[in-house]
Every structure is written in structure tokens, then in C-alpha cells.
Amino acid sequence: MKRPHNYLSWWIWIVYALLAGISIPWYWPAADTRMLLGYPLWVVVSVAGSLAVSAFTAWLFVYRWPDDEEEDEA
Amino acid sequence: MIAAAAETNVIPFGAGALAFIGLYLLSMVWIGWLGMRAKEENSLRDHFIGGSGVGFFVLLLTLFATQYSGNTILGFSGKAYRIGFAWLTCVHFMTTIVVTYLLFAPKLFKLAKQHAFITPTDYLAHRFNHRGLNLLATLIMVASLMNFYLAQLTAMGRAVEGLTTLDPETAFVWGVVVLAGIMLVYETMGGFRAVAWTDVIQGGVLALGFLVLLVLIFKEYGSMEQTTRTLLQIAPEKVLPPKAPEVRSWISYILLLGVGAALYPQAIQRIYAARSARTLRKSLAVMAFMPLCTALVAVLVGVTAAAHLAGELQGASSDAVLGVMLRHIQEQSTFGYALVVLIFAAILGAIMSTADSTLLSMSSMVTKDLYMGFVRPQASQASLTTLGKWISTLFVVVLAALAIWLNSSGTKLTLVELLEMKFDMLLQLAPAFMIAIHWQRMRAGPVFAGMFAGLVFALLFFWVPAKGDGFLTLLKNSGFHPGIYGLLLNIFIGVTGSWIVNARSKT
Numbered sequence: 001m002k003r004p005h006n007y008l009s010w011w012i013w014i015v016y017a018l019l020a021g022i023s024i025p026w027y028w029p030a031a032d033t034r035m036l037l038g039y040p041l042w043v044v045v046s047v048a049g050s051l052a053v054s055a056f057t058a059w060l061f062v063y064r065w066p067d068d069e070e071e072d073e074a
Numbered sequence: 075m076i077a078a079a080a081e082t083n084v085i086p087f088g089a090g091a092l093a094f095i096g097l098y099l100l101s102m103v104w105i106g107w108l109g110m111r112a113k114e115e116n117s118l119r120d121h122f123i124g125g126s127g128v129g130f131f132v133l134l135l136t137l138f139a140t141q142y143s144g145n146t147i148l149g150f151s152g153k154a155y156r157i158g159f160a161w162l163t164c165v166h167f168m169t170t171i172v173v174t175y176l177l178f179a180p181k182l183f184k185l186a187k188q189h190a191f192i193t194p195t196d197y198l199a200h201r202f203n204h205r206g207l208n209l210l211a212t213l214i215m216v217a218s219l220m221n222f223y224l225a226q227l228t229a230m231g232r233a234v235e236g237l238t239t240l241d242p243e244t245a246f247v248w249g250v251v252v253l254a255g256i257m258l259v260y261e262t263m264g265g266f267r268a269v270a271w272t273d274v275i276q277g278g279v280l281a282l283g284f285l286v287l288l289v290l291i292f293k294e295y296g297s298m299e300q301t302t303r304t305l306l307q308i309a310p311e312k313v314l315p316p317k318a319p320e321v322r323s324w325i326s327y328i329l330l331l332g333v334g335a336a337l338y339p340q341a342i343q344r345i346y347a348a349r350s351a352r353t354l355r356k357s358l359a360v361m362a363f364m365p366l367c368t369a370l371v372a373v374l375v376g377v378t379a380a381a382h383l384a385g386e387l388q389g390a391s392s393d394a395v396l397g398v399m400l401r402h403i404q405e406q407s408t409f410g411y412a413l414v415v416l417i418f419a420a421i422l423g424a425i426m427s428t429a430d431s432t433l434l435s436m437s438s439m440v441t442k443d444l445y446m447g448f449v450r451p452q453a454s455q456a457s458l459t460t461l462g463k464w465i466s467t468l469f470v471v472v473l474a475a476l477a478i479w480l481n482s483s484g485t486k487l488t489l490v491e492l493l494e495m496k497f498d499m500l501l502q503l504a505p506a507f508m509i510a511i512h513w514q515r516m517r518a519g520p521v522f523a524g525m526f527a528g529l530v531f532a533l534l535f536f537w538v539p540a541k542g543d544g545f546l547t548l549l550k551n552s553g554f555h556p557g558i559y560g561l562l563l564n565i566f567i568g569v570t571g572s573w574i575v576n577a578r579s580k581t
Contacts, residue, residue: 007180008512016173023166024324028315033306038299042315043159050165051366057173058359065180065355 007064015056023049086239091415098279098419099253102260102272102426109264109271117455121265121462122192122438127349128270134357136270137344139277139427141171141335141361142368144229147283147421148396150369154376155383155395158305158312161373163324168365170332171341175358177508179345183354185511186346193435194342194507195443201510204518205448210525211503212443215339218496219436220473226429227254227477233421246481250474253422257430258470262463266347269430276423283420284371286413290403291378298374304381312380322553330555333504334497340435342507375399437466498535498557502528505561505568513572520571528564532556 025042034041087095114125128136146168154161182197189200195212198204227250234249235242260268295301305313316324335341348354379395404414441462446453453461502525510516535556538546549559 008176020328024321024328025315026318026321030314030317032315033310033313035299035302038297038302040159040302040313040315043162046162047165047366047370050169053166053169053173054362054366057169057176057362060176061355061359061362065351067351 105271106260106263106268109268124266135277136273139273140431143428144425150372151376154373164369165365167331171335172362174336202518207522221496223432276427279423280420301381326554334500340431498532501557517572517575524564524568528560532560
């Protein structure tokens with residue numbers, strides 16, 4: 001897969017902003033006691049958000065990192 | 075300066091366990107000797123960066139072992155014990171550190187290879203050629219690392235308290251002296267190679283330790299559902315979603331630690347030390363998942379303790395929460411005892427692997443950026459390398475003595491509070507690394523002025539009264555760390571100043 005020269009496109013930060021919006025538990029009712037898999041629901045959602053951030057970041061490192069050769073050509 | 079740590083509660087180890095720990099420590103000296111034999115030349119780059127660099131496996135484990143300190147296990151579990159699931163923020167800020175590398179690691183790595191950088195200041199000197207900026211940035215980094223190294227030394231002393239039949243204060247002194255001594259020996263012999271190679275063992279044991287810990291807490295204390303339900307009854311605030319001020323605190327932690335810790339000099343030097351871009355990007359890709367295997371486990375340990383050991387520990391001593399749990403496990407069976415020894419080895423590895431990288435980094439900056447940069451620019455590589463080893467020795471002696479004195483004088487702070495202080499300073503380096511590496515028209519003068527103003531502004535907050543109606547008091551109580559406000563001022567000065575300078579130079 002060819003890696004782009006401009007590896008920090010604007011859409012990457014939109015994705016991060018969305019994932020941060022999901023991961024940071026700002027939108028939960030204060031008295032929410034719902035549970036999932038034995039954990040508070042907000043914890044499960046926050047950890048899932050963190051997992052998504054990790055996976056997206058790993059993907060960016062592997063596939064979007066500007067290769068030396070490609071940068072030199074650019 | 076650090077709260078009573080885990081092992082004060084562990085039953086003293088027997089001869090077999092102590093022999094295992096002794097062998098574990100001796101293996102590090104042996105690795106230091108191997109590092110010395112692998113030396114390619116007597117130069118600063120060879121000593122501080124490992125010459126041509128390290129491959130994927132070593133880089134991954136040295137990144138891992140360096141980033142995850144004793145605080146990740148002891149401090150994080152203690153804080154989760156105190157505030158509950160809300161400390162899940164630590165998973166996010168540890169992930170943000172890796173995300174932050176995206177902003178500058180690719181370009182920085184390429185420049186480092188082209189210009190043979192050794193210290194973070196080498197990049198600044200190359201980019202800005204401003205002696206004031208070099209000096210200020212180096213002082214910020216050395217001061218932050220001295221703070222961090224002191225914390226690790228204190229953690230070493232705490233780690234061995236209670237392990238032997240010696241009284242805690244004597245054990246603390248022996249712990250600091252022996253562990254810091256071993257670290258100094260292998261680091262002086264093998265430099266970066268010794269530090270990175272010992273990180274392979276330390277990081278491996280640390281990863282294993284977290285895995286064992288995860289299995290043990292479920293086996294010992296039952297399912298998470300049981301833990302959550304118990305907590306809901308006895309301390310619901312530790313289970314319920316964070317309220318608005320806590321959410322602000324989450325965002326502040328993510329920005330402060332996520333960006334600040336990516337600027338740790340020893341972390342930047344690991345970017346330089348990667349053998350190739352491929353090595354670095356693969357290592358960072360794996361590192362992106364590490365918070366879920368480490369920080370999250372520490373949170374689960376703390377939360378489990380909050381449900382099952384409620385009231386046994388309070389305030390600063392809650393950093394000892396893991397020790398109480400380990401004691402329970404240790405008392406049950408020989409197998410449990412063996413696992414506790416393994417977890418203890420993991421804690422020691424976590425502390426030492428962070429401390430040795432910190433020490434090498436401090437020594438490289440004082441030698442290269444301060445001595446060579448400002449005192450003797452023409453000094454030979456061989457004499458600078460020798461000086462670097464003496465500077466390491468000086469740091470160990472002075473800071474170990476300080477750690478022992480602080481311990482005997484009884485000054486106490488929790489691990490996490492200690493951790494927070496240096497990030498306010500380190501954060502002020504962000505524009506110089508993260509903006510200037512992409513924006514070539516960012517100018518040296520405004521960057522220096524912004525860094526200085528941001529630093530002063532952030533540090534001033536420590537003297538702003540916590541009560542009152544003043545604007546600064548309002549900011550102090552907003553839930554955001556002072557370093558964030560300092561950074562905003564810093565960016566404003568750096569960016570607008572550069573625009574003005576550029577506009578003037580056009581006319």
C-alpha cells in the first residue's frame with residue numbers, strides 16, 4: 001500500500017475528535033447504574049473507545065507513516 | 075516523598091525468593107557487560123543512543139519498559155482505589171502519548187538519522203540555532219527528569235521495605251543504594267545498549283507481571299460484577315459516571331500527560347535509536363495497545379481493592395493497596411507466594427527500567443547540551459563519553475542521598491501528585507517540537523519567548539491561592555492543570571510572534 005506524503009490529513013483529527021467524544025464520559029446521566037459484562041456501562045463504552053483509538057493509531061502508524069523513499073521523492 | 079508502597083505489607087521473602095531476585099539483578103550486570111562488549115566506538119552517539127540503533131523487538135520492549143514505571147502499578151492502582159472507575163482516564167492519557175508521537179515522530183526520526191541527533195536539544199539547535207532556547211529547553215528537561223529520577227529512587231527504597239527482616243528505614247537505604255548501584259554499574263559499562271537490553275528482560279517480566287495480576291484479582295476476589303455491585307452499595311461515587319468537574323479533569327489529564335510524556339527526553343531518544351522507520355512505526359503501533367494491557371489492569375486492581383479492602387487504607391497510604399492484596403495471595407499457597415515474587419520482580423523491573431533510561435538521558439543532556447554546548451565545544455568524543463559516565467555517577471550519588479534524606483525526614487506525597495508536577499514544565503516544549511517541525515516559518519525568538527512565558531505562568535499557579543474570587547484562582551480551580559494554561563499562552567506567543575516577525579521581514 002502506498003503511503004501518502006501528507007500523513008496528517010484533516011479527516012484523521014475528525015476521527016480522533018469523534019472517538020474522544022465517545023471515550024470521555026461527559027454525556028452520561030449522573031445516576032446511571034446500568035451494567036454490561038459486570039462493568040458499569042459507561043466504563044465499557046469508554047474502554048471500547050480507547051480500543052478504537054489504539055486500533056486507529058496503530059493503523060496510521062503502519063499504513064500512513066511517510067516512507068523515507070516516498071518523502072525523498074516528494 | 076512517596077506514600078508507603080506495596081511491599082511494606084508483604085511478608086518478608088525467604089532465602090529462595092531473595093536468591094531469585096538477586097539473580098535477576100545480577101543478570102542485569104551481565105547484560106551491561108555484554109553491552110560493553112558490543113560497543114562499536116568510544117563516542118557519545120554510541121554510548122547514549124547505541125550507535126546504529128536497535129531493532130523492533132528491543133525497541134518495543136525498551137519503549138514499553140521506559141514508559142511504564144513503578145507508578146503505573148503502584149500509583150495507578152492506589153488512585154483507582156481512591157476514586158474508583160473515574161481513574162480510567164489513565165488508560166486514555168497513556169494512549170494519547172502514542173497518538174502524540176504521530177504529530178512529530180516521523181519527521182523527527184528522519185531528521186535524527188540525517189543529522190545524527192543524540193539529545194532532544196540537538197533537534198532544537200538544528201531547527202532554531204538559538205542558544206537561549208537550547209539552554210532553556212535543556213534546563214526544563216533536566217529539571218523534570220531529576221524530579222522523575224528522585225521518584226524512582228524513592229520507589230526503589232519503598233519496594234524493598236518489608237521484604238527483609240531489617241527495619242523499614244534501614245531497608246529503604248539498602249534498597250536505594252544497592253538498586254541504584256547496580257543500575258549505575260550496568261549503565262556505565264554498556265550505555266544505551268545495556269539500558270535497552272535490560273529493558274527487554276524488565277519489560278518482559280513487567281508484561282508477565284500484569285498478566286498474572288489480572289488473573290489473580292479475578293481468582294482471589296471473584297467476578298467484576300460482584301466487585302461493581304459491592305462498590306455500588308458501599309461507595310457509589312466510585313462507580314457512577316464522572317460529574318462535570320471530573321470530566322474537565324479527564325480532559326486536562328489527557329492533554330497534560332498525553333502530550334507531556336511524549337516529550338520525555340528518554341522517549342525522544344528512543345525515536346532516535348530506532349534502526350529504521352519500519353522498526354519505529356511497528357513498535358509504536360504495538361505500543362498503542364499497551365495501556366489496555368497495563369493501566370487498565372492497574373485500575374481493575376484498585377477498584378477491586380476498593381470493593382473488598384474498603385477502609386483498610388486511606389489517603390497517601392492507599393498507594394500500598396497492591397501490597398495488601400499481594401499479602402492476601404502470598405498467605406494462601408506456595409504457588410501464590412511464587413506469583414507474588416514474580417509480581418515483585420515486575421515492580422522492580424518497572425522502576426529500574428524507567429530510572430536507568432532517565433539517568434542516561436539526564437547525563438546525555440548535561441554532557442552534550444550543557445558542557446559541550448556552552449563550556450567546551452571542542453572536547454573529544456572519548457573525553458565527553460567518560461565525562462558522561464561521571465555525570466551519571468554524580469546524579470546517582472546526589473539524588474540517592476536526597477531520596478534517603480527525604481525519607482528519613484518524613485516528607486510524604488503520593489506518587490501521583492509527584493508525577494503531575496513535571497508535566498506542567500515538559501508541556502512547554504510542545505510548540506517547539508510539534509508545531510515547528512511542520513511549520514517552517516515558526517521563528518526562534520517567539521518560540522523561546524513563548525516557552526519562557528508558558529513555563530513562568532504555569533509555575534506561578536503554585537502560589538495562586540486556592541480560595542478567593544480572583545481570575546487566577548478561578549483558573550486554578552477550573553479542573554485544568556496549570557501547564558495547560560501555560561501552553562495556551564506559549565502557543566499564542568510562539569505563533570503570533572512568528573507571524574509578526576515574518577510579516578516584518580517581508581516589508
